[in-house]
Amino acid sequence: MPKTKNYHMVENSADHFNIIRRCQKIVRETKAAKKLSDTDQNSLANALMGCGRPAETKKVNQMDLTEIKEEVLESVRGLRDDIESHIERIAEHSADYLKPHDRILIWGFSALVANFIEKAVASKSRKTPITLLVSGSSNDAMDYQRILRKQVESKMLQIVVIGDGAAFTVMPIVQKVLIPASSLLPDGSMRTPAGIRALCLAARVHAVPVLALCPLHKISADYPEDECELVQPDHPREIKPAWDLVKSNLVSVVITSEGGLPPNDTYRLHNQLYHPGDSLQ
Template sequence: MWVWNFYFIFFFVIVSWRRLFLDFIIIFQFKMEMDYDKKLNEFLLQIKNGQISGSYNFAKQTVLLVLDLIINTEWTKIRDMIEKVQEIGKTLIKEQPTEPVIDNMVKRILKIIREEFNHIRGIRDDEGFESIINLWSHNQQCKEEATLEEMTIVKDSISIAIGELLSELETSGENIAQQAMEHIYWDEVILTIGRSKTVEAFLKFVAKKKRKFQVIVAECGPDNNGHDLAISLAKENINTILIHDSAIFSVMSRVNKVIIGTHSIMANGGIKSVSGTYTLALAAKQYSVPFIVCTGMFKLTPKHMASYDQMAFNKFSSPEKVLNYEYSYSVDCQVVNPAFDYVPPELITIFVSNIGGTTPSDVYRLLGELYHPADELAI
């Protein structure tokens, strides 16, 4: 009789410990979800309050947020992971639709997820994600739901690949700057507009190599951040001249190259850059001056400039910088202060990126390497 009591007690203890273990797992997962939701809300609040600025910072924070989601969530299906990442991407883009790098990074991560899953299941990358869907027949679906070990391997591979993406972001500016000696020669006159950190590092790299050249900086009104670039270059003993935006055409005849940064690269090879860049590009085209764009590939977006609808494409700053409010009582007009210009691909000579030099006509090939067609309309 005591044997049966022993088995009963043993069975009761096992069931109790199993229930406690499952409760612990549920509580732990719930806590992780709460922590992630808190991080997401903090990120959204920072975006809303303008506490994050610059394409690089937006890209890095987006990748870190999605990486945290992937690492700290127990996944049973790859489809659940993809749908959750897409959901996060839609939330972030809705909060900040004028920053395409958020959409770019989410789609880069989705491409990584699909490629790593293809690799683990032994599927060729050129077969595409549709082949994965074909695997999910009734028999294969049961098998996939049971292969938790396989999902763990996939998650580890995805985490490593996303870590490489973060490394690419961090070294992007340095890799671009190291190509400067191939594009700037002795006694050349370089024209730029506004202040781009990428262009600033590009020019300073050449100056550190003791190569003498001259830089003409257009002030880029009404923000006039070209003043900051001119001061920064002058401190490095670079011969720098600051000009008004209206003087761009008159000085273009003595310029050897135009070098600028950009906010994003469109899918057709055009760029979305600071206001005034289109005027600069037209002047360079008139005098046959090479127009060089320094940018990281994380700014390459699969979106097209479908029309010249500025309300959908652009971001508008306060008109107070263009027309002071103290004069508004005597003026009856609508003042528009766009933040960006669209420059078509035919006005661009070459992109200098972290992967080397690229012409606008090669952008379509890079889109196929960085993004998956299945994600084009998913976000």
């Protein structure tokens, strides 16, 4: 039986765990920590985060701890800046992937997707008129209309609302599918808002490339515990999935703040961000 959870709480908690594990890797790789090779690094990381004491405190002097904390704080500041600016940094790559007169299919509302589209349309290097096909609720399309009002009024962007089940029908005229990733997993698969997997399956049938937008803080060290999780439904007898699990073979490219890469190459990002001992399978 699928588990029922509050999706927003789970997603935020997952982001927090990702950041904590990145901090643990930072601690392991500080110069002072490497000198303490006979000290348990997990205990050292816990001590710095206020969760415990080092295994052998007599070998960790105050100077070493101060040096480690300074290096960690510097790295954490960079991580914080990346989290605060990830939408703008990912949008900077939009001109590389969105071409003039593209018809782009999306599902639901995402501020990340909206900014990505806005940046491509407003590019000073070239004008990129785009047709945006929005599948999902009518409220989602209204949100795009509100945020991208200037682009619509300038005739550089056309927003078309299609039905929930019409993705397969319109796919032959679509050039790209654009999706936000809620979590990028070590095997290249990703959690996405519920409903997106159907778009990806239709895109594969019609050989339409799928572009996934993924902030670095949503690259996860954990594999999913379940294939499906449910949230509280809006109506009686309704089955409401928390997220879709999209396999790596359904995605063409993953776009982060550092650029794009194929899903089967995302293991490199996991190795850069996390220590192998922090990954749970």
